[in-house]
Amino acid sequence: MLEEISIRIRNNLELKDRIREEGLKISREIVRECRTASFALHGKDFEKAGNSIEAAGKALKKLKDRFEGHADIYHAGFVEHAQQEYSEVAVLYSLLKDNGKMRNLPSPDDLGVEYAAYLNGLGDVVGELRRHILDLIREESFEKAEVFLEIMENIHAVLMDFDYPDAITGGLRRKTDVSRSLIEKTRGDVVNAIQQKKLESAMKSLESRL
Numbered sequence: 001m002l003e004e005i006s007i008r009i010r011n012n013l014e015l016k017d018r019i020r021e022e023g024l025k026i027s028r029e030i031v032r033e034c035r036t037a038s039f040a041l042h043g044k045d046f047e048k049a050g051n052s053i054e055a056a057g058k059a060l061k062k063l064k065d066r067f068e069g070h071a072d073i074y075h076a077g078f079v080e081h082a083q084q085e086y087s088e089v090a091v092l093y094s095l096l097k098d099n100g101k102m103r104n105l106p107s108p109d110d111l112g113v114e115y116a117a118y119l120n121g122l123g124d125v126v127g128e129l130r131r132h133i134l135d136l137i138r139e140e141s142f143e144k145a146e147v148f149l150e151i152m153e154n155i156h157a158v159l160m161d162f163d164y165p166d167a168i169t170g171g172l173r174r175k176t177d178v179s180r181s182l183i184e185k186t187r188g189d190v191v192n193a194i195q196q197k198k199l200e201s202a203m204k205s206l207e208s209r210l
Contacts (some may be wrong), residue, residue, distance in 0.1 A: 020073050026063045027082040030056045034085040083113035087121025092128050100147040116170040123175030130186045137193045145190050152183050
């Protein structure tokens with residue numbers, strides 16, 4: 001009797017181990033596609049970014065289907081990480097492609113991700129938007145920079161509403177704190193860049209009159 005129980009347990013654990021290994025492989029694929037999409041977005045290659053995001057979405061669905069009936073592995077952590085990466089790049093893609101318009105922003109239900117993973121992905125979007133704003137400053141696109149700075153602030157305001165234990169939100173509090181710090185730095189960068197540009201314009205105007 002004990003031997004039969006042992007065999008049944010072993011078979012179950014071997015199945016879980018195989019599924020876990022498959023899941024880790026798919027999860028790495030998702031993260032890789034998301035990183036590719038992120039680099040493409042900052043290079044303004046929206047077609048390449050869209051293709052990678054689509055591939056990541058398909059892989060994420062396959063991952064979710066594969067773990068059906070194995071909730072213990074599904075919630076082990078690496079699936080949530082993949083969902084965070086996917087949420088981050090999907091939201092970033094929407095924002096950059098629509099020039100800061102938020103009307104078509106994908107929801108967690110649209111993306112098929114857990115709510116906590118989506119919120120953490122939003123937290124990471126703040127850092128990516130800072131990178132985008134610094135590019136806009138170098139291009140002297142100050143009005144656009146201010147638009148995206150406002151989006152950063154809106155995201156932070158949303159995240160602040162979710163003051164729940166980390167066990168529920170997956171460590172969202174830390175990302176919320178980091179986002180606030182990034183916003184303060186970015187606001188300073190934008191203000192300084194605008195003031196510097198005004199000063200340069202004033203100096204050129206003065207030189208032209210002398």
